[in-house]
Amino acid sequence: MVLKNATILVIDDDADVLTALRLLLKPLVKNVVTEKxxxxxxxxIEASDYDIIILDMNFNGLVNTGNEGIFWLNKIRQQKPETSVILMTAYADIDLAIRGLKEGASDFLMKPWKNEKIIETITTILSNKKSKKAQKNKLNSNRLEIIGDSDVxxxxxxxxxxxxxxxxxxxxxxENGTGKDLIARALHDNSNRRNQPFIKVDVGSLTASLFESELFGYKKGAFTDAREDRKGRFEVASGGTLFLDEIGNISLGQQVRLLTVLQNRQVTPLGSNESIPIDIRLICATNIDPSVLADEKKFRKDLIYRINTVDIIVPPLRDRGTDITELAHHFVALFAEKYNKNPFSFDSGFISKLKDHDFPGNVRELQYVLERAVIMTDGSVLKPEDLVFSSIERSTTTTSNTTTSLNLDDIEKNAILTVLEKNKGNVSKSAKELGITRAALYRRLDKYEL
Structure with a gap:
């Protein structure tokens, strides 16, 4: 268990911070040492080996205010380069934090922190170190945290x-929940830019005004709340990777702005007349069906060509066969550790019930189902009755796939498409399920030009 064997050093000149972190982490890890x-x-660090050092970025009266953490980070990296460092700062300064990542920090956290976030960050770093160590002598599979051995x-x-x-x-x-963000991260971590920033932006959630200020930055006074200059995500990611999630949900106007930046390889912050050159590797993701992206009324073809030199299609969990078993063991072990429970074994019917479910929410749904099972069960053996599948994913999927048209031809066409997709294009199976002959199904396929 990665947490229970970990040794952590916390460095902060605030005694209250040291006490709070010691009380939080002491029950979870092997040893916590604090230093003021x-x-x-x-x-x-010469006297002991630490798995993680949590380092404050600001110390009173030392070096340059706001940059002390960078100074001490470099000292640690020189002395113990294999030690992971998490930076903590009370200043919402993304530029300083990004600089810390470029200098070799593993992550950064803002004060006041959330306990769950600290534990999650530490667990992720330790898990990654363990995974990399285990795979060091293996063939270069580059799988990182992506679990699975199915053909797809x-x-x-x-x-x-x-x-x-x-x-x-x-x-x-x-689809939603398949792990597109893990694929994006794996692309970055296995690239020549791995030591540079990886910046993720959920562009689908940005309003028209926020889209430009977040991506391209702004100058002080550019609009009412622009009290200082701020770099956009393109500039912050320069030298590294920019991951634009939910790219299929941006408007045509936003697409034009994005296309201009990608063509010119430079951004102009709001309120500025000067263009800033950018050097990024672009990764985009969407759950939108490719046929929708091909509709130029909804998505510009010239932008598609820009963002889609190569596409990677992440398969839904229902198509991944034995991966469900492997993922189940992984998540159950992870949650047993998270909630301080003893290791679990599986009843024979437990995996069978998992495999019988089609998981419309994919890996994310599997994760939540197993977390609920680990929390609620009283024994050390997980049984089929411990699995409770949420109706949320089912109702969402059903609603999104249901046509609003009541035209009989539309209803029949959608029924045929649904059954063909379910049977992976097998006409014989589809005809049998629809209750018609193969010849009748072929006639309908010809009728609807399917």
Whole structure:
């Protein structure tokens, strides 16, 4: 269990912060050491090996205010380069935090922090270190945290291995919950830009006004609340990777602005007349059906060509066969550790029930179902009755797939499409399920030009 064997050093000149973090982490990890004086860092890390160091970025009266964390980070990296460092700051300064990541920090957290976020960050870093160590002597599979050994996932891994080292723009396609963000992260971590920033933006949630200020930045006074200059995500990601999630949901106007930036390889912040050159590797993702993206009334073809040098289609969980078993073992072990429970075993019917469910919410739904099972069960053996599937995903999927048309031809056409998709294009099986002959089904396929 990654947390229980971890040793952590916390460095902060605020005694209250040290006490709070010691109380939070002591029950979860092997050892927590706190240090108030950063001048003692060298002797501390020389005397003991730490898995993670949580380092404040601001110390009173030392070096340059606001940059002290960078100074001590570099000292740690020189002395113990294998030690992971999490930076903490009370200042909402993304530029300083990004600089810390470029200098080698593993992550950063803002004060006041959320306990769950700290634990999640530490667990992720430790899990990644353990995964990389375990795979060090294996063939270069480059799978990172992506779990699966099914044929469809092996196809994804092969594509990842070929595409990741290049600077090609990648469009990641797949249903909600399939792990598109993990694919994006794997592309970055296996690229030549791995030591540079990885910046994610959910562009589908940005309003028209926020779209430009968030992506391209702004100058002080550009609008009412612009009290200082701020870099946009394109500029912050320069040298690294920019991941634009939910790209299929942006408006045509936003698409034009994005296309201009990608063509010119430069951004102009709001309120400025000066263009700033950018150097990014672009990864985009969407759950929108490719046929919708091909509709130029909804998405510009010239933008599609820009963002889609290569596409990677992440398969839904229902098509991944034995991966469900592997994922179940992984998540159950993870949640047992998270909630301080003993390791679980599975009843024979537990996996069978998982495999019988089609998981419209994909890996994300599986994760939540197993977390609920681990929390609620009283024994050490997980049984079929411990699995409770939410009706939320089912109702969402049903609603999104239901046509609003009551025209009989439309209803029949959609029924045929649904059954054909379910049976992976097998006409014989589809005809049998529809209750008609193969010849009748062929006539209807011809009628609806399917």
């Amino acid at each position: 004086n950063p001048s003692n860092i060298s002797s501390q 996932m092996n196809d994804v891994f092969v594509k990842l291995k070929k595409v990741a080292p290049t600077d090609a723009n990648v469009l990641v396609l797949g």
